[in-house]
Amino acid sequence: MSTQLLTYISVNDGKIKRSSLEVLSRCNQLAEKHGGTSAAIVISDSVSGIADELKQYGPSAIYTIEDPIFKNHLNTPLLRAMSKAVEEIQPSVVAFASTEGSKDILGALAANKKAAALPDMSEFELSDGGVKGKRPVMASKIISAVEATGSPVFISVRSGSYDVAENETNPEITSIPFSFSDDDLKITLREIISASSDRIDLNEAEAVVAAGRGVKDEEGRELISELASVLNAGIGASRALTEAGAYDPSLQIGQTGKVVSPQLYIGVGISGAIQHVAGMANSKVVVAINKDPDAPIFDIADYGLVGDLYKVLPPFIEELKKV
Ligand code: FAD
Numbered sequence: 001m002s003t004q005l006l007t008y009i010s011v012n013d014g015k016i017k018r019s020s021l022e023v024l025s026r027c028n029q030l031a032e033k034h035g036g037t038s039a040a041i042v043i044s045d046s047v048s049g050i051a052d053e054l055k056q057y058g059p060s061a062i063y064t065i066e067d068p069i070f071k072n073h074l075n076t077p078l079l080r081a082m083s084k085a086v087e088e089i090q091p092s093v094v095a096f097a098s099t100e101g102s103k104d105i106l107g108a109l110a111a112n113k114k115a116a117a118l119p120d121m122s123e124f125e126l127s128d129g130g131v132k133g134k135r136p137v138m139a140s141k142i143i144s145a146v147e148a149t150g151s152p153v154f155i156s157v158r159s160g161s162y163d164v165a166e167n168e169t170n171p172e173i174t175s176i177p178f179s180f181s182d183d184d185l186k187i188t189l190r191e192i193i194s195a196s197s198d199r200i201d202l203n204e205a206e207a208v209v210a211a212g213r214g215v216k217d218e219e220g221r222e223l224i225s226e227l228a229s230v231l232n233a234g235i236g237a238s239r240a241l242t243e244a245g246a247y248d249p250s251l252q253i254g255q256t257g258k259v260v261s262p263q264l265y266i267g268v269g270i271s272g273a274i275q276h277v278a279g280m281a282n283s284k285v286v287v288a289i290n291k292d293p294d295a296p297i298f299d300i301a302d303y304g305l306v307g308d309l310y311k312v313l314p315p316f317i318e319e320l321k322k323v
Contacts, residue, residue, distance in 0.1 A: 003036035003126055006063075006091035006152075008082065009054065010099055011044045012073075018204050019097035019159035021057050026124070026162040027095055028058045034126050039063060039089065039171075043081045045071040051173050058167030063089060065178045072189055075104045077180045082109055088176055091152050093131055095124075098156040098259075099203060106156050116148035118155045122282065131155055139255040139278035159203050160261025160282055202251065205234030207264040210253055210280070213240040214269015214290065214309055221246065223313040224268060230320045236260065236280075238270050254279035269309050272297025289313070 005027040010017040024040055031038035040059040042050050047064040054062055063085060069077045082105065086094060094109075096102035098120045110117035116130070122143070124133035130149035136158075137144050202208060209228040215221060228235045237247035239254060253260055255275040265283035270276060272288070272295055280286070281300065288301035291308045298304045305312055 003031070003034055003093060004089070004091045005031055005036060005038045005093045005095060006085075006089055007038070007040045007059070008094065008096045008102070009040050009042045009050070010097055010101060011042065011050055012201075014046065014049065016050060016053060017097060017099070017201075018164060019099065019157075021164040022159065022162045023095045023097050023157045024054075024057055024059060025165040026157070027093070028165070028167065030126050031060065036092075036126075037061065039091070041065070041082075041085050041089075043070055043078060043085075045069070047175075055171060056166050056168050058165065058169050059171050060169070061171045062173045063176055064173060065176050067178055067180055069180050069185075072192065073101060074185065074187070074189065075108075076185055076187070079105050079108055079112070080180060080184070081176075081178055083112055084178060085176055086113060086152060093126070094152050094154045096154075096156040098158045102156045106154055110154040113152065113154075116150055116153050118146055118148050118153065121146070121155055121157050122161050124155055124157060136278075139275055140281050141274070141278075158259060158261060158282070160284075200228075200232070200234035202234045202236055202253070202258050202260050205260070205262050207231045207233035207266075208236050208253070208260050208262045208280070208283070209233045209266045209268065210236040210238065210270060211241055211247065211268055212238040212270030212276075213244075215241065215246070216269075220269070220309065223309065223317070226317050227266065227268070227313060227320075230317055231264070231266075233264070233266075234260075234262075238273075238276050252279075267297050267301075268313070270297055271295050272300065289316075 007024040010020045027038040037060040039061040041063040043065045047066045065081045121133045131153045132147035211224045236253040242252040255278040261282035266287040287303045288297040289305045
């Protein structure tokens, strides 16, 4: 029987998350290689524009579930909807981007279907009767080779693991009926406190500027903001600075923070402790700015700038503005 892959398309504020398109592109590749199909599912309070946009990323079919309940990103309705979708579509592999949202439901969904889950993969491939691949563990000190058999297998994939490939198709769009009443929801949503909406999502950012303890004051943080703004980059921080309250904890990169893999990562005043590196080691190009030439971050950097950030950043930013 041919493999049917199904990618869950994560949507925020009406925008498709790039990390989901990376997973869909990989599933398309595998479907082509193994002679299967690669469908996408959108679950949202408003799906039509998203389903149309998805056509340019090559799914063989698009499934949608639309209901106002999805506006608030609550787990219970999403879990119920995905469960229904899996029953209807009968995929052999269900793939998510590894996000806070998918972390919440992947295990529950797999348990609900008595199926295997492989979370947080950095590579995946179809195997005989299942999925195999690689998964960084213990702050990326170990890369484990993992495999799960059965159908379906639920997986999630780290952002930045694959490129997004455009490939215009004309797939059928199928709406899956779904109903959910407020009584089904066992919680009451009281308030949503949003992070600043002009902040670039670290998981989605093509470039990330990360600040470390070397960034000592408001002047330093201004320089970080300016550099990020010139590069249209997301801002991250080491734990030294999130613990000191200089940056929001949600911006922490590392073992106990976010895992990012942008095209460009610039670490400013960051030493490169293993716990920080665990969160950025998969970045495509790493630039380090540090006044200590022996800082460990230079061991993993593609480009290094040895100097006092307060002196080197202003001319660096000016040069970038000219590009
Ligand atoms: P430091 O190590 O103090 O480095 C500051 C750097 O700035 C130095 O290299 C210095 O040379 C340079 N510098 C100083 N002044 C200037 C200047 N003017 N110009 C240029 N360079 C300058 N850390 C994380 O980041 N993320 C995590 O998720 C995380 N999880 C952890 C989990 C555990 C269980 C533990 C034990 C630790 C964890 N840590 C984490 C902490 C980690 O071990 C380091 O302490 C932390 O990453 C150090 O942050 P830093 O590089 O900003 O600071």
